[in-house]
Amino acid sequence: MQLTDMKYFSGTVITPDGPIEGYVLAEDGLIAEISEGVCPETPVSKGFIMSPPVNGHTHCADCGMTVPNNIGLNDLVGPGGLKHRYLSEASKETLTKNIKEYSEKSYSNGIGTFIDFREGGVEGCKLLRNAVPDAVIMGRPVSDEYDPSEIDEILEVADGIGLSGINDMPLSYSESVAEHTKRKGKMFAIHASEGKREDIDDILALSPSFIVHMASAEKMDLIKCADEDVPIVICPRSNAFFGLNPPYATMEEVGNRTILGTDNAMLCSPDLREEAGRYLSVLASQGGTRKKFWETLVIDGRKLLYDEKGIGLRPGMKADITVFPSKDGTVDGMFMGNERILRFNMTK
Numbered sequence: 369m370q371l372t373d374m375k376y377f378s379g380t381v382i383t384p385d386g387p388i389e390g391y392v393l394a395e396d397g398l399i400a401e402i403s404e405g406v407c408p409e410t411p412v413s414k415g416f417i418m419s420p421p422v423n424g425h426t427h428c429a430d431c432g433m434t435v436p437n438n439i440g441l442n443d444l445v446g447p448g449g450l451k452h453r454y455l456s457e458a459s460k461e462t463l464t465k466n467i468k469e470y471s472e473k474s475y476s477n478g479i480g481t482f483i484d485f486r487e488g489g490v491e492g493c494k495l496l497r498n499a500v501p502d503a504v505i506m507g508r509p510v511s512d513e514y515d516p517s518e519i520d521e522i523l524e525v526a527d528g529i530g531l532s533g534i535n536d537m538p539l540s541y542s543e544s545v546a547e548h549t550k551r552k553g554k555m556f557a558i559h560a561s562e563g564k565r566e567d568i569d570d571i572l573a574l575s576p577s578f579i580v581h582m583a584s585a586e587k588m589d590l591i592k593c594a595d596e597d598v599p600i601v602i603c604p605r606s607n608a609f610f611g612l613n614p615p616y617a618t619m620e621e622v623g624n625r626t627i628l629g630t631d632n633a634m635l636c637s638p639d640l641r642e643e644a645g646r647y648l649s650v651l652a653s654q655g656g657t658r659k660k661f662w663e664t665l666v667i668d669g670r671k672l673l674y675d676e677k678g679i680g681l682r683p684g685m686k687a688d689i690t691v692f693p694s695k696d697g698t699v700d701g702m703f704m705g706n707e708r709i710l711r712f713n714m715t716k
């Protein structure tokens with residue numbers, strides 16, 4: 369008789385309809401059962417049980433860089449800033465090493481895939497694809513003018529295009545790139561209203577698959593994003609570093625879909641415990657809810673990348689499970705102590 373691979377997990381299970389108290393049975397690479405109530409056998413792990421969260425926004429190659437104290441947003445990441453000089457001067461080997469270390473850390477922190485805004489044109493995308501085959505890559509063209517053949521080359525390797533910001537380039541350039549990317553059936557995304565408010569009508573006219581930040585957006589801008597159903601990737605720790613105060617409760621109030629991202633690797637490690645902790649404290653201080661917290665951490669990122677079958681834990685889906693421990697079983701307890709987040713990928 370063939371032995372089956374069975375594992376029980378107990379605690380709070382994050383389902384597409386919200387959290388339930390109970391347990392999960394994973395069997396032969398699939399979720400066999402999710403039930404409320406007491407776990408019938410000793411679980412392999414306890415805590416908040418969820419699908420591996422997607423990290424919605426990273427720049428993974430700069431994790432080898434040291435950031436000087438008190439540096440401003442533009443001097444660090446703006447065009448010609450310190451980060452871009454680092455990336456253009458670092459060798460391929462150094463960048464590959466940075467990226468691999470980042471990806472390993474990300475996995476060991478319980479994260480599923482990460483969506484990277486990869487600088488350096490087609491070469492930059494190839495570097496990441498070779499180092500981390502399952503990363504979601506948003507490539508960035510390097511030519512000053514719209515170059516259709518460059519976009520084609522990038523999209524052969526990447527999952528989409530991620531641009532720096534609407535005010536960093538002529539509008540006609542962003543329009544051509546966005547149109548080209550969507551014609552190819554790939555994702556188009558752009559940073560929006562990070563340190564300064566930008567024109568949301570121009571941004572939404574590009575029909576982005578998602579936008580990143582909206583830390584300096586006003587309520588009307590957020591309402592327009594909700595009306596167009598464009599998800600917003602938010603980066604709480606990175607925004608805090610630059611002294612920004614993003615309107616998370618307003619995002620909840622107007623119905624924005626939000627996804628957590630850890631942003632620049634040189635500033636923030638791929639650690640969603642840290643990111644989620646920061647998010648929860650800001651969200652709660654603004655009057656946001658726990659329901660929104662869960663949607664942002666687990667559900668909406670997966671919704672962006674996967675079909676119905678891949679969102680939130682449910683019977684029949686692949687048994688790839690992240691367990692987020694909690695000191696006392698509560699959401700606040702997730703951010704006490706240093707117990708590791710664990711990922712159990714039973715599909716391999």
Ligand SMILES: [Zn+2]
Binds near residue numbers: 427631
């Ligand atoms: Zn970014």
